[in-house]
Amino acid sequence: MSEVDAQKCFDVALDLVKQAGKVVREAIKKKKNIETKSSAVDLVTESDKAVEKMLISGLSEAFPDHQFIGEESVSAGEKCVLTDQPTWIIDPIDGTMNFVHSFPYTCISVGLWVKKEALVGVVYNPVLEQMFTAIKGQGAFLNGEKISVSGETDLGQALVFSEIGTSLDPEKVNTVLTNITTLMPKVHGIRAMGSCTLNMCHVAMGGVDVCFEFGIHAWDLAAGYLVVTEAGGVVVDTEGGPFDIMRRRVLCASSQELAEKISKLLKQYQPERDGVTK
Ligand code: LIP
Numbered sequence: 001m002s003e004v005d006a007q008k009c010f011d012v013a014l015d016l017v018k019q020a021g022k023v024v025r026e027a028i029k030k031k032k033n034i035e036t037k038s039s040a041v042d043l044v045t046e047s048d049k050a051v052e053k054m055l056i057s058g059l060s061e062a063f064p065d066h067q068f069i070g071e072e073s074v075s076a077g078e079k080c081v082l083t084d085q086p087t088w089i090i091d092p093i094d095g096t097m098n099f100v101h102s103f104p105y106t107c108i109s110v111g112l113w114v115k116k117e118a119l120v121g122v123v124y125n126p127v128l129e130q131m132f133t134a135i136k137g138q139g140a141f142l143n144g145e146k147i148s149v150s151g152e153t154d155l156g157q158a159l160v161f162s163e164i165g166t167s168l169d170p171e172k173v174n175t176v177l178t179n180i181t182t183l184m185p186k187v188h189g190i191r192a193m194g195s196c197t198l199n200m201c202h203v204a205m206g207g208v209d210v211c212f213e214f215g216i217h218a219w220d221l222a223a224g225y226l227v228v229t230e231a232g233g234v235v236v237d238t239e240g241g242p243f244d245i246m247r248r249r250v251l252c253a254s255s256q257e258l259a260e261k262i263s264k265l266l267k268q269y270q271p272e273r274d275g276v277t278k
Pocket of ligand 1: 028043091093094096097162165166167194195196197213215216217220264
């Protein structure tokens with residue numbers, strides 16, 4: 001495999017994500033054509049499909065030998081396979097439910113993973129003009145300014161992002177509600193905003209101390225993972241073990257201590273794995 005030029009990959013991705021941002025910024029104001037996927041609340045719009053197409057076509061033109069995992073391509077039947085090859089993992093609109101309702105907590109997420117490790121992450125909320133970026137080993141940035149996690153270790157002082165998700169499976173719903181019930185009297189506050197990627201970026205910028213979720217996919221995690229780890233955050237499995245991007249579970253915290261405290265309290269849920277890792 002030839003050496004990957006991280007800076008070039010970042011520059012190309014940044015440019016394409018900015019272009020995609022224009023599409024999302026315009027489309028969020030308009031009426032959307034909505035279809036459902038795995039459940040009545042798992043939504044896709046023509047904008048999700050158009051943005052993914054735009055990103056994959058631009059990236060594959062610049063990097064013809066790179067691989068792709070895209071949310072809407074996988075929904076349309078493509079395999080979700082992560083190999084050692086440079087792989088762009090794309091969520092064209094993360095927080096689609098928010099986008100549909102014109103709630104401005106939504107983003108475009110593009111991560112490049114090489115040898116199963118994150119190399120580049122670009123996350124853009126074009127409505128609020130928040131561009132989160134990271135290149136491995138170079139720190140994390142919001143609109144060009146370096147960001148870092150809060151470093152909070154005290155559970156009682158922690159603001160926590162939980163999530164509701166798109167699965168209406170009774171066991172999953174019970175897990176979500178049980179975890180909120182358990183954590184509510186122990187933490188400072190709980191929120192559920194509707195975008196795993198942005199949740200991770202808000203931990204990265206120190207606005208939130210913890211986020212966790214069951215049932216998300218590789219494309220909800222790939223870019224946010226790098227942004228938050230480069231900002232000094234901790235990303236682990238919800239049980240506290242090593243993070244596995246295909247396992248569909250994430251716990252992200254401002255400190256190892258806080259991650260451990262939260263993981264011990266969580267009721268666990270294991271959705272079916274995302275695709276395969278080769
Ligand atoms: C969404 C996630 C969100 C989760 C939803 C959904 P989408 O991604 O970011 O955190 O709760 O279930 O997976 O579908 O809007 O790209």
